[in-house]
Amino acid sequence: MTKSRILIVEDEVIVAMHLRLILERLGYECVGQVTSGEEAVKVAASTSPDLIIMDIRLSGDMDGIEAARRILANTSTRVVYATAYADASTMRRAMDSTSPAGYVLKPFVEHALRKTLEEALAKGISASGQAAHQPPVA
């Protein structure tokens, strides 16, 4: 069985290092680690990952939701949001415009991230992705 290939989009490099450590422990392959939406779009196109862990607030002008929207329009992959920015309107925008395969709220615990990734990867890929969870909106 081939390793699932995952792209990390995270502007806090320490958090990105942590995510990479978790992915390696879980036996996934990290195909890249970028800090902006613009880079994410570029790297997703060149590496075609199975899944993207996407922060919503990023450095640069493009946020994670917009980056995910652009990536999902052209590439078959899954997006899992990992964000501390979980207000109702942001989550609604994320759910409505990108139908993510899952999300974890920061600070995350490893087991929750692992579970979310496993569930997301177990799903078939569709260009629009699939919602693994209901959004945590009030």
Place this chain on the structure above:
Amino acid sequence: MDLGAVAATTFEKLYETAPAAMLLIDSNRRIMLANNAAENLFGYGHGELAGTEVDALLPEAAEEERAGAVEGSAEPGTPESPVPAPELWGARRDGTRFPVDVVFGPLDLRQGESAVVAVVRDVTKRHEMEQALRQNMVIFERMFEFAPDAMIVVNSEGVIARANAQSESMFGYTRDELLGAPLEILLPVQFRERHHQYREQYFSAPRLRPMGIGLQLMGRRKDGAEFPVDIMLSPLESDQESRVALAVIRDMTVRAKLVEQEQMRRALEQKETLIKEIHHRVKNNLQVISSLLSLQADQLGAWVEERLLDTQTRVRSIALIHEKLSRTDDLAQLDFPAYLKDLIDDLKGSYGETHAAQIRLEADSRYFGLDTAIPCGLIVVELVSNALKYAFPEHRQGHVLVQFQVMEDGRCALRVSDDGVGIPDRVDVDKPATLGLQLVQALTRQLSGHVVIRRSEGTTVEIIFSPPREIVP
């Protein structure tokens, strides 16, 4: 023909063709002669007027007629205004009437008889114009009087010459008090002196303009109350000697209140956005701390890793409070039972959902601020972690019960009990050696509470504390 006869003939021609209606009336008020213009004006055929009484054309009743017209055209209750009153009314043959201007000239006829020449002019047009003018005046009078703004006419000496009804109610003075009074009585005392100068400047170059652009203008009521106003100044056409200006004054109290409310609403909105942003930043930073712990743990071996991951769970319990707070309306008070539920779900995950012990929560409803929620959350983390780690060795089955109780006297009890193997006797709970129990002791002190431990049928640790007064968002 003698000269007299020529003159008479010429006169007769002139008289016949003159555009003005002319009547020659004898002393018995009978018409002796009427020219073409007169016959046309009154609607009679040629020669028909001779011998008719002049009263048929200019009825005596004209006086009464005029009185009637006054009553008919003047609306009840309007300010007195002279109503169109032509000198006289003419009556046509068909009975219709029209306003006329009549000039009478006495004539001495031969045989010593006297007669009167009447030159009659139809003044219907002028009459109609006067009528319209008066109507306009009434309309403008009413617009002035009943305008929703206070309207005050003031002369260059600053004396109030006219004031409308709204002026009375806005400033609380009667009309009599206003008329003849200095305009400055309507201003707050501290502005009166300066206003004199402004007024003099205005009258040296009067033009239509709003007053005090960019300033908050204030009016002053008779009772001393001050209120915000907007004022429009306009010069009124008048002779140069007696210059007057019209001030239109609008009470801005309601508007000012709305503006104030709007400003407060915006400030509140900004505050909320800011607090949400802070909660977000705190969570992000806690994620960085949590990640640092993981990265460090990865390099230090299993024993250290386990301890550092315990602290990661502690960090997470604090982050969860910010998460919960950022979703509340007031961003300061959180629903404590809901927080406990999420916290316990997290702990279940951390220790594996396959752990043999079941965790159950019983919690009364209560809202806490950060200062109470954080120590309580950390205490629950320590006690539940301890129970899961030590009370059920070798996959022993069992239960952990987390209870939060609000007692009648307002104190709260936070209780974690298990039916596991019990705390070993060597552990002195008052002077614990492990960080977990040390934290529980310290945090309880922070809550100004006390710890009670029961070691029968498993373990129960109870924290009793008096939280601050509840503020339900």
